[in-house]
Amino acid sequence: MKSRSFAILACVSAFSTAAAAQVEYEVSFPNAVHHEAEITVHFRNLASGPLEVRMSRSSPGRYALHEFGKNVYNVRATDGQGNRIPVRRPDPYQWNVESHDGTVTFSYTLFADRGDGTYSQFDESHAHMNMPATFMWARGMENDSIRITFHPPVGSQWRVASQLFPTSDPMTYTAPDLQYFLDSPTELSNFQLHEWNVPSNGETYTLRLAMHHQGTDEEFAQYAEMVEAVVAEQIGLFGSPADYDVGHYTFIADYLPWASGDGMEHRNSTILASTSSLEQNALGLLGTVSHEFFHSWNVERMRPNSLEPFDFERANMSRELWFAEGFTSYYTPLFIRRAGITNDEQFASAITGRLNTVLTAPGRNYFSVVEMSMQAPFVDAATSIDPHNRDNTFISYYTWGAMIGLNLDLTLRIQHGLTLDDYMRLVWERRGRDEIPYSVEDLQVALGDLVNSPSFAATFFDNFVYGHAVGNYEAMLGRAGLLLRKRNAGVATLGDAQWRFGSTGATLTSGTLVGTPLYEAGLDRGARIESIDGNPLTSEAALTAYLQSKAPGNRATITYDQRGGRGTVTVTLMEDPRMEVVTYEAAGMEVTREIRSFREDWLGSVAATR
Numbered sequence: 001m002k003s004r005s006f007a008i009l010a011c012v013s014a015f016s017t018a019a020a021a022q023v024e025y026e027v028s029f030p031n032a033v034h035h036e037a038e039i040t041v042h043f044r045n046l047a048s049g050p051l052e053v054r055m056s057r058s059s060p061g062r063y064a065l066h067e068f069g070k071n072v073y074n075v076r077a078t079d080g081q082g083n084r085i086p087v088r089r090p091d092p093y094q095w096n097v098e099s100h101d102g103t104v105t106f107s108y109t110l111f112a113d114r115g116d117g118t119y120s121q122f123d124e125s126h127a128h129m130n131m132p133a134t135f136m137w138a139r140g141m142e143n144d145s146i147r148i149t150f151h152p153p154v155g156s157q158w159r160v161a162s163q164l165f166p167t168s169d170p171m172t173y174t175a176p177d178l179q180y181f182l183d184s185p186t187e188l189s190n191f192q193l194h195e196w197n198v199p200s201n202g203e204t205y206t207l208r209l210a211m212h213h214q215g216t217d218e219e220f221a222q223y224a225e226m227v228e229a230v231v232a233e234q235i236g237l238f239g240s241p242a243d244y245d246v247g248h249y250t251f252i253a254d255y256l257p258w259a260s261g262d263g264m265e266h267r268n269s270t271i272l273a274s275t276s277s278l279e280q281n282a283l284g285l286l287g288t289v290s291h292e293f294f295h296s297w298n299v300e301r302m303r304p305n306s307l308e309p310f311d312f313e314r315a316n317m318s319r320e321l322w323f324a325e326g327f328t329s330y331y332t333p334l335f336i337r338r339a340g341i342t343n344d345e346q347f348a349s350a351i352t353g354r355l356n357t358v359l360t361a362p363g364r365n366y367f368s369v370v371e372m373s374m375q376a377p378f379v380d381a382a383t384s385i386d387p388h389n390r391d392n393t394f395i396s397y398y399t400w401g402a403m404i405g406l407n408l409d410l411t412l413r414i415q416h417g418l419t420l421d422d423y424m425r426l427v428w429e430r431r432g433r434d435e436i437p438y439s440v441e442d443l444q445v446a447l448g449d450l451v452n453s454p455s456f457a458a459t460f461f462d463n464f465v466y467g468h469a470v471g472n473y474e475a476m477l478g479r480a481g482l483l484l485r486k487r488n489a490g491v492a493t494l495g496d497a498q499w500r501f502g503s504t505g506a507t508l509t510s511g512t513l514v515g516t517p518l519y520e521a522g523l524d525r526g527a528r529i530e531s532i533d534g535n536p537l538t539s540e541a542a543l544t545a546y547l548q549s550k551a552p553g554n555r556a557t558i559t560y561d562q563r564g565g566r567g568t569v570t571v572t573l574m575e576d577p578r579m580e581v582v583t584y585e586a587a588g589m590e591v592t593r594e595i596r597s598f599r600e601d602w603l604g605s606v607a608a609t610r
Contacts, residue, residue: 066381072108075087115273135182193211234297304324338606379396494547
């Protein structure tokens, strides 16, 4: 995401007060009610030759193409004397000025009405800006300093929340170059603000929660207290905050009915967006906080070399997302548990869904977790209109990576007297603190050095990272008094599928999963099952009642219609494969002193011990 070609702190005083940046933006909102902003860009001191102005096609933290140029119109350009000059558009993402006098002012209208981590949204309540979705930029000026001034609607009482560098004018900010600028989401609104300080190594960093929401002051205060507790646990793991270039880290939260659910990490800030409110879903929203803040270490500074620097003009592929996103996902509920906000039962529930997916989904047979990571441009908010088979062939690198993190953490604790915390600290010291991008191979070397056994690391990576194996979770979780068991032991099923029920039968509205009775019977999306053993399937209740009357291994005759062909087929019902994790206490099992000690070492607070 960020170019390492500049020393940010050394540049602050130079560009934060500069009056004549080479690139200067002005943003106003005369028609915000209809989701429009008027944006002007001044390009100065240009070399001779054509000026190529681009709109980004991708965005930091997202790996697919999003074609932000589709929302740009009313493009016009003038020279340094204010004279209109021609603009040519050679492709959907670029506007060219063939000749100029060294200064070009570009103006355009942008429509934006999606408030999340990828797009922008303008309305009467706020201006929510993801920079690549909002601002044009000029090829060849990527290393020039940037200045931006916001002109909020009169009487709006909007303030600015951003990781951009402030100036003496509260509506004017700067950035050292294009990479930093496009990585700096910005919210203008009458948000609620909570700040607290974290001392570290002679420095004091400020953490800021800027929240645009419709809740009460009491809800905000309670939520801010939980955010502080989670932040403290994460800092406790690493021993100190990441070195925030602007001296502060900002949580930019839009919890609004007209927002869209998302979380997106950035170097010194994060976007948190949801249609939920604090009253409805404070704990779920806190999960996104936990995930995104951990990224300030893991992915922003401990950075895959495949994403360095981030390319705004193409899809960005990485082999390392199982670590960058997956290990972060493993820690997401763990930090909330360590903060004492959830209990052991809630933590067990939090890992159940992911573990169930990794153990039962067929996708693990087709690709390794490294190869799953490489598919991010196809799945990370990517869009397509053709049907796909990902239910059979894909497991999210978030999900699988999280369970590899669980596997490694418990393996290190049981076999080596070490922890995943130790591993993350080692990677931080080697790669994150000085921001040296890493590869999958570097991660393997670090694991070998941690346990003083390159062969252990090679075996682990061969089996679980490059391979398709899963750990012995049942035995490992048992050491902590967590029981992995069948969720519905003895319950018969045709396989996980989605149905539309009607008077003529049940129509499959999803594909069927490899290995299930439906798949083996040759039935797929669009097939209509008229009856099973002569019983009409006209409702979900009818299907449930039939399955409850049977046992795994029983045979059933299905009458169906599929793409114009009618027939019957006999299938063998299978046992519901889904798993769950529960505490020994909930299962009525004994919890020994050794189990309690192991569990406390794993799930207990690290902020209190470091």
